[in-house]
Amino acid sequence: MVNRVMETNKFKIQAKDIHAYYGTHHVIKGIDMDIKPNSVTAFIGPSGCGKSTFLRLINRMNDYIEGFTKTGDILLDDKNIYASNVQVEQLRKEVGMVFQKPNPFPKSIFENVTYGLKIQGITNKSDLEETAERSLRQAALWEEVKDDLKKSALALSGGQQQRLCIARTLAVEPSVILMDEPASALDPISTAKIEELIFELKEKYTIIIVTHNMQQASRVSDRTAFFYMGELIEYGKTKQIFLNPKKEKTENYISGRFG
Amino acid sequence: MKRGEKIIEGVLFLCALITILTTVGIIWVLLKESISFFTEVSVFDFLTDKEWTPLFSDKHFGILPLLSGTLLTTVVAIVVALPLGLTIAIYLNEYAPKSFRKVVKPLLEILAAIPTVVYGFFALIVVTPFLQSIFPGLSGFNALSPGIVMGIMIVPFISSLSEDALAAVPSSLREASYGLGATKLQTSFKVLIPAASSGIISSVILALSRAIGETMIVAIAAGQQPRLTLDPTVPIETITAFIVQVSLGDVPHGSLEYKTIFAAGLTLFVFTLILNNVSFYVNRRYKLKYD
Amino acid sequence: MIKASTNQWKDQLFRIYGIGATFFGLLILGIFLVGIVIEGFSRLDFQFLSSLPSRLPGKAGILTAWTGSLWIFGLTSITSIPIGIGAAIWLEEYSKKNRLANLLEINISNLAGIPSIIYGILGLEIFVRMMKFGGSLLAGSFTLSLLILPIIIVSTREALKAVPRSIIQASLAMGATRWQTIWLQQLPAASSGIFTGIILSLARAIGETAPLIVIGALAYVPFVAKTPMDEFTVLPMQIFNWVSRPQHGFIVNAAAAILVLLIFVFIMNGIAIYFRYKSSKKVKW
Numbered sequence: 001m002v003n004r005v006m007e008t009n010k011f012k013i014q015a016k017d018i019h020a021y022y023g024t025h026h027v028i029k030g031i032d033m034d035i036k037p038n039s040v041t042a043f044i045g046p047s048g049c050g051k052s053t054f055l056r057l058i059n060r061m062n063d064y065i066e067g068f069t070k071t072g073d074i075l076l077d078d079k080n081i082y083a084s085n086v087q088v089e090q091l092r093k094e095v096g097m098v099f100q101k102p103n104p105f106p107k108s109i110f111e112n113v114t115y116g117l118k119i120q121g122i123t124n125k126s127d128l129e130e131t132a133e134r135s136l137r138q139a140a141l142w143e144e145v146k147d148d149l150k151k152s153a154l155a156l157s158g159g160q161q162q163r164l165c166i167a168r169t170l171a172v173e174p175s176v177i178l179m180d181e182p183a184s185a186l187d188p189i190s191t192a193k194i195e196e197l198i199f200e201l202k203e204k205y206t207i208i209i210v211t212h213n214m215q216q217a218s219r220v221s222d223r224t225a226f227f228y229m230g231e232l233i234e235y236g237k238t239k240q241i242f243l244n245p246k247k248e249k250t251e252n253y254i255s256g257r258f259g
Numbered sequence: 260m261k262r263g264e265k266i267i268e269g270v271l272f273l274c275a276l277i278t279i280l281t282t283v284g285i286i287w288v289l290l291k292e293s294i295s296f297f298t299e300v301s302v303f304d305f306l307t308d309k310e311w312t313p314l315f316s317d318k319h320f321g322i323l324p325l326l327s328g329t330l331l332t333t334v335v336a337i338v339v340a341l342p343l344g345l346t347i348a349i350y351l352n353e354y355a356p357k358s359f360r361k362v363v364k365p366l367l368e369i370l371a372a373i374p375t376v377v378y379g380f381f382a383l384i385v386v387t388p389f390l391q392s393i394f395p396g397l398s399g400f401n402a403l404s405p406g407i408v409m410g411i412m413i414v415p416f417i418s419s420l421s422e423d424a425l426a427a428v429p430s431s432l433r434e435a436s437y438g439l440g441a442t443k444l445q446t447s448f449k450v451l452i453p454a455a456s457s458g459i460i461s462s463v464i465l466a467l468s469r470a471i472g473e474t475m476i477v478a479i480a481a482g483q484q485p486r487l488t489l490d491p492t493v494p495i496e497t498i499t500a501f502i503v504q505v506s507l508g509d510v511p512h513g514s515l516e517y518k519t520i521f522a523a524g525l526t527l528f529v530f531t532l533i534l535n536n537v538s539f540y541v542n543r544r545y546k547l548k549y550d
Numbered sequence: 551m552i553k554a555s556t557n558q559w560k561d562q563l564f565r566i567y568g569i570g571a572t573f574f575g576l577l578i579l580g581i582f583l584v585g586i587v588i589e590g591f592s593r594l595d596f597q598f599l600s601s602l603p604s605r606l607p608g609k610a611g612i613l614t615a616w617t618g619s620l621w622i623f624g625l626t627s628i629t630s631i632p633i634g635i636g637a638a639i640w641l642e643e644y645s646k647k648n649r650l651a652n653l654l655e656i657n658i659s660n661l662a663g664i665p666s667i668i669y670g671i672l673g674l675e676i677f678v679r680m681m682k683f684g685g686s687l688l689a690g691s692f693t694l695s696l697l698i699l700p701i702i703i704v705s706t707r708e709a710l711k712a713v714p715r716s717i718i719q720a721s722l723a724m725g726a727t728r729w730q731t732i733w734l735q736q737l738p739a740a741s742s743g744i745f746t747g748i749i750l751s752l753a754r755a756i757g758e759t760a761p762l763i764v765i766g767a768l769a770y771v772p773f774v775a776k777t778p779m780d781e782f783t784v785l786p787m788q789i790f791n792w793v794s795r796p797q798h799g800f801i802v803n804a805a806a807a808i809l810v811l812l813i814f815v816f817i818m819n820g821i822a823i824y825f826r827y828k829s830s831k832k833v834k835w
Contacts, residue, residue: 061723068648087261093725103716106739119726119734165720172725267729274636275654278703281696282657285668288675305580308685343571350568352805365823367575372750372819374757376786377808380793381582384801414575442561465663472665474760476784479793499667499760506670506764520764524671528664535663540770 011075012037012176012206013058018072020053022065026121027053029230032073032193035223037175039065042238043210045227046253051210054227057177058208059095060088076176094122096169099127100181102161104168105154109145111152112164116172139167140197159190166197179209183216195220214254218242226250268308289528290365292521299515305522311485311501313519314508320519322526324485328402328495328529332477333470335406335491336413340466343410344417345459351418352425353443353451364419371415379479382408387480400482400494409476416466417459423450461542468534472527474499586812590805598806602772603788607799612807614771615788618687619756619814621775622784625691626698626755631748633695634702639732641703642710662700669697671765678765685766688778693761698751705747709740742829746822753818757811759786785811 013035020028028050035041043051056062057074060081073080081091093116104112111118113135114128122128132149136142141163144158153164162182169177179198183191198207198220211217217224217238224241226234226249234250235243245251297305298484300320308321347367366415387404391397428451436446452459482494483504496504502520510516601611641658645651673693684687713736721731737744762784769791773782785807792804 059723061719064722088738089725089727091725092723099716099719099723101712101716103720105717105720105735113722115726115734116724119724119730168720168724264727264729268640271636271640271644274633275632275640276695278637278654278658278661278699281661281672281699284674284676285664288672289668292675294624343574346568346571350565350572354565354568355572363572363576367572369816369819370575370579372753372757372815373579374759374786374811374815376789376793377586377812378760380789380804380808381585383793385582385585389728394673411575411578442557444561444564445557447564468663472667474667475790476663477759499665502667502671503763504759506674506766520671524668528668531663531665532660535660538663539659 011035012039012077013053013208014075014078015057016073016075017259018054018057018070020050020062020068020070020075027230028057028070031176031232033232033235035206035208037206038204039223040198040200040207040209040221042221042224043208043227044212044214044217044224044253045233046177047212049227050230051225055180055208055210056097058176058178059092060099061099064094075183091204093172094174095176095178096172096174097178098162098165098169098180098182101185102158102165104156104161104164106152106154108150109153109164110149111154113167113171115168120172135167135171136164138170138191138201139163141167149218157190159186159193162186162190162194163197166194170201174205176206176208179207180213181210184212191216214242215255226253228253285528289521289525292518293525296515296518296522299518300522309487311496313452314505314510315458318515320522321487322411322498322523324487325496325498325501325523326526327487328477328481328485329471329497329499331402331489331491332406332409332473332481332497333467335403336461336470336473337467339407339410340413340417341463344414344462344466345421347414347418348421348425348459349447349452352422353447360422364422365457367415367418370412373376373412375412375475377474378408378412379405379476382476382480394492397492398485398494399483400480401437401492402481402495403491405476405480408480409470409473412473412476413466413469413518416469417462420462420465421455421459424455427458428454457544461538464534464538464541467469468531468538471534472499472531474503478503498523502527569671572808580670583812586805586808589802590807592808593802594809598803599810603770603783609801610800610803612785612788612810614774615783615785615807617774618771618782618787619784619811620739621687621778621782622691622694623752623756624688624780625703626694627748627752629691630695630698630702630751630755634699634748635706635737636742637699638703638706642707643728643732643736658700658703662704665760666697666758667760669693670761672696673761673765674728683779685781686779687775687782689765690762690767690784691766691778694755694758697758697761698755701751701754702747705750706740706744707781709743709747710736712743713739743765746825746829749818749822749825753815753822756784756814756818757786759784761791762787763790785797785814 011034015031015033018028018031019026031054041144043055045051051060057070073082076094105115110132113132117128117131133142136145141160144160153161156164183194186194195216198209201207209220221238223236224238225232226241228249234245234247240251242254245254305320305322308319309323310319310321311324312319351363382405386408387399390404432450432454433446436450477497478500481497481500483496483500484494485496485501486493488495501523505516505520598611599616600613601609602613604610641654670693673689677683677689677692678685717735717739718731721735767787768781768783769787771781775782789804789807789811792807794802
């Protein structure tokens, strides 16, 4: 036990024996996982393998799903995020999320990117403007939109919308960013931009990305986790997983024999 | 923050609770006064006496004349509305161009948006004189004229809801029928209407319930003579018109005459409640079929 | 082939019959409106709009009636809109799928089907007698509020349902609370749908007569209401009163008053149709 306590400081996120159920359907079957800070972790696996469900456990987005239950703990900076004294809104400011399809609010670019501050009660105009510029720059969108921040976000292209959603998440300065197939709805050029962005953001953030795209996982991530039927089959350095998988299932999946 | 959220949720719940309180209130009010009414008038007399004369010195409290009046206007209304509404639904769904349907459907729905007192005026001032020129024996107040006008009013109930039901029939069925060389007419009557039957029936029952509860048209144009008859050309009185009649007079609060409106209201409530729920039930079964 | 051609004929006949039926309803509506305009338009002048009721048809006006209708419109809006939207939000966003939610659901469908005159009976006992509001504007608008509540709730829920889940997820994932998400995202996104439902239900309230007769609204009110506790009349009541009189002059008055009422109702329906059209054109998320 002593050993373990010393070790924990090295990890940003730790999952301990997670089981999850939709009603009686057992979707996650005992997963343990440690994730280091300032790293990119890719979750791969066939559809319905539980990777998205697991991702959403980290910012408690499954809380509202009726019939969803889970056991086990998830620690963020050594604190249990499912403890009764944790405010879920606070947690989500710490753990941001970017979704599969770009989902900007039907409002202006500026309103989108400052939404996180607005809900915290920050209304000071210069604060908002400063944050908007900083996060749009970080998301590599500033140069494209700086002249029409009042324009509706829905008028942007899909790739721009997704970078806006990333900027929106960065605006509240989270330490972890969850990305649920962030480029699956985008064209190759936009996808490349997002991947570049992920690489840059690693400096400051811990990033977890769910993806169906093997090349993408190998390009952007430091570590890769392969999920299958609700179990974590293999988890290790990306290079090792792709070049030298230890489990047969992993190898079959990566070489495209199923999924 | 947590606390504020809880308070908001509580307030919203109270808003939702008002709907339950409304139902409880309606049932309680109707039952309370009706029970008091039935301590003075036996339920048997209420259901079997052939006369309804609570406002006269020789009092009778038989609901049958009011029921027959209500039934009469309702039947006339449905006889007008059903063929018209169903034809419109089929035409709009199968024959009419999409753009035409888009314009006509909301226009027809205006028919249901016109205040009923306006229809009452129409029935009394326009339709009754017109009918009298065709049937000279028609009384100035009768069940026919308000029934017809009511029928026109409820056309959009049947046409819109039935059209929705027809539109919800899977296109595979439609295509299968066309594929066998059927015309639109054959497809409509042999395939679509049977497939959408529960939706159509549900819309008709809803229209029926609406007609039974309709007040102003009959209060203005049907008369105030409770009469156990199936003759649509003579003055009659419906349940709703009777409630209006008592409300307009100066019947003392708490008197037996006053309580009659609750007994009449309860009867009306029970009928519409049954019809509405039959309609929901039929409609739900239909939805299950294709989901 | 003969069989096929008779089928074709039948098909064409039905097409003609269908067009006829569709236009029949609209035709009746047209005849009726033209008739009202012919009968009532000449009576519609400043004197008619600004006069109190009178025994003499030529002197009578609808001042008390249309001001009463405006009062009812305002008071009914104030009570029914927040309660209706609030109830809809609770049902759509907060209620769990349990027996209580199921009961509320069935209950609201039933309320929407109860005849308006029954609401009058409820209002008579609860607002007029128990709460002792008498036949006042307050009693009338409360009664009408209960009447239109189910319509507002159903249409608001439909509008809320149409807001994409992705927007809600995005807001929650940003750390917004449930209420912040509803207030800042869902309600604005659903606003035109909600607005359409509200306008249509208020148009219905403006045209109601029966429940107001039952709660004891008066046809003859010789003064303009100044407070919500005053007695009142409304346009439909005034029309009903005049229709029941034998003199032709009152029939003309009724037609003129109907014109005013229909202008109210049509404008409201027009706004609703416009908003429905606008929201159907909206960018898809």
